[in-house]
Amino acid sequence: MVSISVAGARKEVLHLTKKRDFLGAYRFLVSNGFSIEVNPALWTLLARRCADLGATTLASDLFRALWEVGVVTQDAALTLANVAIRQDNLQDAETMLTSVFGDYPDDIEARLLLAHACADDNPDRALELIRKDTMRRADGALLAVDILRRTERLEEALKTAERVQAKFVDDPRFDIRIARIRESLSDWPKALETWEQVAISGGTTEFTARSNQVRLLLRMERGEQAQAIAAELLRQEARLSEKVLLAANLGSFGLVTSLLQTGFLDWRRNPNDFEDWTEVYRILLDHGMVGASVWLQSHGVPAPRSIKDVVEIALSDEERRRIGRGTFSSAITNRAPEMFLDRISIDRSAAGYRPATADKILIINATLAAGGAERQLLALCTAIIEAGYDAANLHLGFFSLSADRGHDHFLNELTAFGLNIHRLAGFGAETCVLSEQDQARIALFPRQLRSDIIQTAGLVQRIKPNVLHGWQDRSALACGWVGLTNNVDRVVLSARNMQPKKRGMMQRYAAPLFQAFNRDSRVRLTANASACAKDYEKWLGLSDGAVQTLQNGIRTDTFRSVLGRRHRNRQATEIMIGGVFRLAANKRPLLWLQTLAELRAISPVKIKARLIGRGPFRDDILALAKVLGFNDLQMEDSLNSAEEIYGPMDVLLLMSRVEGLPNVILEAHATGLPVAACNVGGVAEALCQEHPSSGLLLPSDPSARQAAFMLNEWLPEAVNGAADVRQNFVENRFGMAALASATRGLYGNGVEDS
Amino acid sequence: MTPNMQNGVPLTGLVCDDVDAVAQLIGGQLRSNGERFVSGRDAFTICEVASRLIVTSQDIFLSDLKRFQTTDKPVDLVIRRPRFGETDSDWETNLNLIKHILARERRPELRLLAVTEAAAQEIDTLLGFPVEGLALLPAVAPQTSQALVEGRIVRLPKTSGTDTMPLADVNWWRLRKTASFTCAPNSPLDVQDLVAFATPEGKPEIPKTGQSNAFLFVVSNGVGLGHLTRLLAVAKQLKGRVLFWSYSQAAQLIEEQGFPVVVRMTAEHLGASVDSWNAWEAADITAFVGENSINAIVYDGSSPPKGILDALVRPELGDTDFIWLRRGMWHQEADTYPLSKTHHCSLVIEPRDLAHAADVGPTRTITPAHLGSCKFLQVPPVVATRLDELLSRRKARSALNHWSFRPLCLLNLGGESLADHAPLLALIKRLAAKEKIRFLWLRSPFSSTSAPATGTVQQLRKFPIAPLLNAFDGIITAAGYNSFHEVLTLSRAPVLFAPNRNARLDDQYARATFAVDQGWAQMIDPEDVKSSEMQIKEFLGLVGKKTISRDALSIGDGASNIANAITDFAQGYDGDAW
Known part of the structure; x- marks a missing residue:
């Protein structure tokens, strides 16, 4: 054998790795006698080249070998930790770094990597590691911001990002973080401005920034503006992944499909942008587009190893072959979770089955924000605990309880009951037991559903409830899947509004999932108004009565006391009309204001307006008020006490386009107020119509003038009507006793027995 | 292919999905007008070769917007109404995108079309730009059937019952020659448009079919x-x-x-x-x-x-x-x-x-x-061979270079990848030598293996063999469709079938058994050589001594x-x- 010098070997390793012949370089070192113990530098070089050029698995193996023979240099340890973090082997990275650099490395690079490695499990330690000097570096500051975001310390994250952004004005990543944090904090107008700043700063992030504006504008229900930006973006040269994400954000499945086909044909001519396709595959995965992913893989478009592995475990060879052999148009119809619905074991045999006990109840909801649905969750807990159920056996789980996002609005009141509150964010894949195949299938679900199911499954497996209750659509979908795959005795899935489609919140998979769940005799579907129940039945193609009504409940005593004070304050020469709703398109806030402007023009008494609520239409309302000359419009973001909210009002007006059973009508009636509202959803059920003065049912879609005329006719009678008729109506129909009784029927005897 | 032209005729490019009813119908119309076209989803390639483009959906147009907006060729964009799986809001979103794009830049060479006049009116109103309906297709007659599009299935009533086919497998232009289309109530608007487009009202015309034969x-x-x-x-x-x-x-x-x-x-x-x-x-x-x-x-x-x-x-x-x-x-x-x-x-x-x-x-x-x-x-x-195409015994033997009076037999064991013929060959060789009978073993002209067959069993590579059947005094053959029918209808020699049991689809065993039951031939199991020996001996005993009349098998x-x-x-x- 010709003896080769170390320098020569080094040159050869560089040469072979440049050609991406990593195994060739490996064989070269072995066959020429360069052992790892004697020549660790050569092996470290090879490992680093592998890591740098994307052969991370081989790099990881080589570093492990270096580690095992105890020849890892600090430099190599950094590279190894980097590789491990990229491969999501955070524990390995942490072990490596602490053993080479100690628990608190002096080396800034090592400290940053260590912070990365422990950020999930121990965010406080990670933040501690990112000391002042590390924060001077952009990546250190970004990591700190990201850790704060992940732990939902959003206000602190925002302040940190804004503070350090000044130091890195040319780095758009800070503005991007700021925009995202503002979105999370529901400060959408400012988030939009920040995205605009990112966009006009130019560079490669412009498309991303504009695309995020599109997404945000759609959330703000400004479709026209969103589409105008999107149209401009489609005219631009951009990476396929950027356009696919834009189309997915627009909700246009047809455009996503067509972009993929065009992208595939371009790739066949010029197959080189692997990174772009990696991102495309990630987007497909996040949207449950399994068929598209399988088809592209079977036609040679390279997919990241992690996605290939998941698909191979989740789908049989035959399933993959079948999808791959069909046309793209047929392949894309294979979407998760719909394609896995047959994997839920539906139990039809237990017709009429009722659980003997409701020993443990677990209710899941997205948040405890200051909304009607959350208020009703509080009411239900109150009702069943007052009816004698042991609070210690009542568990509530929430996907977010972030104080900064206002997701903990009712937390104190619920905690006071002594029931068990669980933050689902702490439940990851490692906390629940799933077969490898089930885990892989769930990994193919759309991102939010995937995460909701995993978190819910973790809690369900720990608590083992007899009754699992998904409180709103989002949590109901997760609870349906988890309840049936974990053999929970009774699964209650609740709707609190009209069908999602009517609210512009349609998730394409929602209907097939609910339909599948409903086939199991352990499942009960409920809605909070009979109009909503019928609407869900129609949407899901179910028979009459398939969705039960579980009406809202209200503690009327809190509201009754408002009445006396109001009567003392009211002046006969003016009428204060109030609105209490989120300032969103579904509530038609602009129509509400236009109606009052019309009413003001024809009413013999002075009409004053008071609007309480937050939301994306705030600026539009203020602008319209200016145009209409409604300069005395009173606007309040949020008020807590019933007296503050309803005390100054003479009439409540609600002009929503879509509603469930509105709490606000019940509350207003409970204070004795007359209410006028459009006849949508469960409004007619909530509105007291026992006397014409109690409630005015407006048409579902009136013009401002029409509504104003009707109001003008009705108001004199309404403001002088008997308050107790309204109060008694609410007490009799929506009192806590009625709610407790209805819940007993759903949950089983346990509630009663307790 | 010369860019933009094919055989001197301007070439239209149909940019469409893999399966697209509108493209099928437009394609048929172009063809019946004598126009040439190419179709496919690959806009890049089609733009290279075609002199004008027809894009058959707004999704395709939007996905490759820059190309269609910058090409110097005329582009017809067919805007579709909501299709299967497309929600109204999806559709509206894409239409609004088109609207914004056109508002910003409307190329004069871009013509907006819809599948029907009714669709054109609706889209025109929503877009605020002029939209025309596609040119009407010629009506066809006689349409003896009716194709009901119901979901993703097409139902075709037959005299008894209904036959179906997946919508994705239908070529609308071909089917409309025999069937008029209808669709189920509540079908997507695009399906309703397609049905109306494919089944125009008006004076029926005899369809033009291919002229080239x-x-x-x-x-x-x-x-x-x-x-x-x-x-x-x-x-x-x-x-x-x-x-x-x-x-x-x-x-x-x-x-x-x-x-x-x-x-x-x-x-x-x-x-x-x-x-x-x-x-x-x-x-x-x-x-x-x-x-x-x-x-x-x-x-x-x-x-x-x-x-x-x-x-x-x-x-x-x-x-x-x-x-x-x-x-x-x-x-x-x-x-x-x-x-x-x-x-x-x-x-x-x-x-x-x-x-x-x-x-x-x-x-x-x-x-x-x-x-x-x-x-x-x-x-x-x-x-494949008619009786009058058979060579006489003398000519056939001469063609096979068999000049002796010794009995001559054909051995045709069929597809050589199906079975191991060696044991049977060895047996035949031994018995034939004893009887002084010469065998010609018919091999595939493409057979790469050359088995060691010499002496009484010699190899023959000949296609077709049927015209030479008169040369043989006996035939041992597999019972594939062609061999079976050729030997029984063209030859009077005794036949011994050796059906191949390994054929993937063909039930040679049933075919041979039937022939035996009819008294037309004998058979052996070629995989059970031991028990076949007596039958082969018996068959060899008939060779050259007996002819079989199978005149009843006049088959047309x-x-x-x-x-x-x-x-x-x-x-x-x-x-x-x-």
């Missing part, structure tokens, strides 16, 4: 030469231009018979993935059919290649029928999957089998889930019947005749 015969890569033999027999009888598309190694034999042949490689030959190969085949056959104005593709084989079936929904093949020559006598346990392809066919022709009465296989017993508009026809058995001319059927079918769509 050209046929493409597809030869599968079968085990033996049976498929090729039948196709050649039909091709010789057919009045028209016959071209061969051959996956078989037998291209040379086809050329020798005077037919042009396109030699194709299978995925296996190429070591390619089946999916990719199917896509290439679909693209190539689409282009070939388009360029050669093929009236019908005639396939003989057990399972039509997916690439060809995929091509049938391409706009280029709207005037091309797919005809499957499919013999019966499949094993009872045979894979029935190929039968699920029946609905792709316009016509399935079954050459009858002399052993038809013994056929209990899937082609007799299984009704595929979908039959579509497929017609069925049975014809007499196909024998199947090939000629098939040729006539193909011609009739391709020239007109008088559905009642079928």
Whole structure:
């Protein structure tokens, strides 16, 4: 054998790795006698080249070998930790770094990597590691911001990002973080401005920034503006992944499909942008587009190893072959979770089955924000605990309880009951037991559903409830899947509004999932108004009565006391009309204001307006008020006490386009107020119509003038009507006793027995 | 192909999805107007070659916006109303995108179209730009049937019951020649538009069918030469231009018979993935059919290649029928999957089998889930050689260089990949030597192996062998369709069948058993050599001493019947005749 010098070997390793012949370089070192113990530098070089050029698995193996023979240099340890973090082997990275650099490395690079490695499990330690000097570096500051975001310390994250952004004005990543944090904090107008700043700063992030504006504008229900930006973006040269994400954000499945086909044909001519396709595959995965992913893989478009592995475990060879052999148009119809619905074991045999006990109840909801649905969750807990159920056996789980996002609005009141509150964010894949195949299938679900199911499954497996209750659509979908795959005795899935489609919140998979769940005799579907129940039945193609009504409940005593004070304050020469709703398109806030402007023009008494609520239409309302000359419009973001909210009002007006059973009508009636509202959803059920003065049912879609005329006719009678008729109506129909009784029927005897 | 022109005629590019009813119908219209076109989803390639573009959906337009907005060629954009799986809000979103794009920049060469006038009016109103309906298609007559589009299924009422086919497998231009379309209530608006477009009201016109009278015969890569033999027999009888598309190694034999042949490689030959190969085949056959104005593709084989079936929904093949020559006598346990392809066919022709009465296989017993508009026809058995084409005994022996008076036998063991012939060969060699009988062992012209057969059993590579059958005093043969029918109808020599049990679909054993029961021949089990010895001895005892009269087996001319059927079918769509 010709003896080769170390320098020569080094040159050869560089040469072979440049050609991406990593195994060739490996064989070269072995066959020429360069052992790892004697020549660790050569092996470290090879490992680093592998890591740098994307052969991370081989790099990881080589570093492990270096580690095992105890020849890892600090430099190599950094590279190894980097590789491990990229491969999501955070524990390995942490072990490596602490053993080479100690628990608190002096080396800034090592400290940053260590912070990365422990950020999930121990965010406080990670933040501690990112000391002042590390924060001077952009990546250190970004990591700190990201850790704060992940732990939902959003206000602190925002302040940190804004503070350090000044130091890195040319780095758009800070503005991007700021925009995202503002979105999370529901400060959408400012988030939009920040995205605009990112966009006009130019560079490669412009498309991303504009695309995020599109997404945000759609959330703000400004479709026209969103589409105008999107149209401009489609005219631009951009990476396929950027356009696919834009189309997915627009909700246009047809455009996503067509972009993929065009992208595939371009790739066949010029197959080189692997990174772009990696991102495309990630987007497909996040949207449950399994068929598209399988088809592209079977036609040679390279997919990241992690996605290939998941698909191979989740789908049989035959399933993959079948999808791959069909046309793209047929392949894309294979979407998760719909394609896995047959994997839920539906139990039809237990017709009429009722659980003997409701020993443990677990209710899941997205948040405890200051909304009607959350208020009703509080009411239900109150009702069943007052009816004698042991609070210690009542568990509530929430996907977010972030104080900064206002997701903990009712937390104190619920905690006071002594029931068990669980933050689902702490439940990851490692906390629940799933077969490898089930885990892989769930990994193919759309991102939010995937995460909701995993978190819910973790809690369900720990608590083992007899009754699992998904409180709103989002949590109901997760609870349906988890309840049936974990053999929970009774699964209650609740709707609190009209069908999602009517609210512009349609998730394409929602209907097939609910339909599948409903086939199991352990499942009960409920809605909070009979109009909503019928609407869900129609949407899901179910028979009459398939969705039960579980009406809202209200503690009327809190509201009754408002009445006396109001009567003392009211002046006969003016009428204060109030609105209490989120300032969103579904509530038609602009129509509400236009109606009052019309009413003001024809009413013999002075009409004053008071609007309480937050939301994306705030600026539009203020602008319209200016145009209409409604300069005395009173606007309040949020008020807590019933007296503050309803005390100054003479009439409540609600002009929503879509509603469930509105709490606000019940509350207003409970204070004795007359209410006028459009006849949508469960409004007619909530509105007291026992006397014409109690409630005015407006048409579902009136013009401002029409509504104003009707109001003008009705108001004199309404403001002088008997308050107790309204109060008694609410007490009799929506009192806590009625709610407790209805819940007993759903949950089983346990509630009663307790 | 010269860019933008084909044979001196401007070329239209249809940019459309893999399966697109609008493209199929526009393609048919272009063809009937004598215009040339290419179609496909690849806008880049089509832009290169076409002089004008028709984009058949707004999704395609938006996905490749820059290309369509910057090309200097005229672009017709067909804006569709909501399609299957497309929500109203999806549709509105895409329409609004188009609106914003046009508001910013409207190229004068961009024309907006909708499938129908009603759709055009609605879209015009929503867009605020002028939208025209597509030019009306010529009405057709006689439409003897009605195609009901219901969800993703098309129902075609037959005299008894209803036959269905998946919507994705329908070529609307082809189907509208025999059926008028309707759709179920609440069908997506796009389906309603398509139905209205495909079934225009007005004075019926006789449909123009292909004018070239050209046929493409597809030869599968079968085990033996049976498929090729039948196709050649039909091709010789057919009045028209016959071209061969051959996956078989037998291209040379086809050329020798005077037919042009396109030699194709299978995925296996190429070591390619089946999916990719199917896509290439679909693209190539689409282009070939388009360029050669093929009236019908005639396939003989057990399972039509997916690439060809995929091509049938391409706009280029709207005037091309797919005809499957499919013999019966499949094993009872045979894979029935190929039968699920029946609905792709316009016509399935079954050459009858002399052993038809013994056929209990899937082609007799299984009704595929979908039959579509497929017609069925049975014809007499196909024998490639007519009696008057047989050489006299003297001439035949001379052709085989057999100058002696010694008895001469034919040994034809069929597809050589199916069985190990060595034990049987050894036995025959031993017994033939004892009886002083010479055997000619017929090998495939493409057989690469040369077995050590010498002395009394010598190898013969000859195609076709049938004209020489008078040379033989006895025949031992496998019971494949062609051999079976040739020896029983053309020869008077004693026949001993050695049916091959390993044939994938063909139930040779049932066929041979039937012949024995009828007293037409004897049989052995070629895999049970020990128990066959007595029967072979007995057979050899008859050789040269006895002739068998099988005059009752006058079977007619199947090939000629098939040729006539193909011609009739391709020239007109008088559905009642079928």
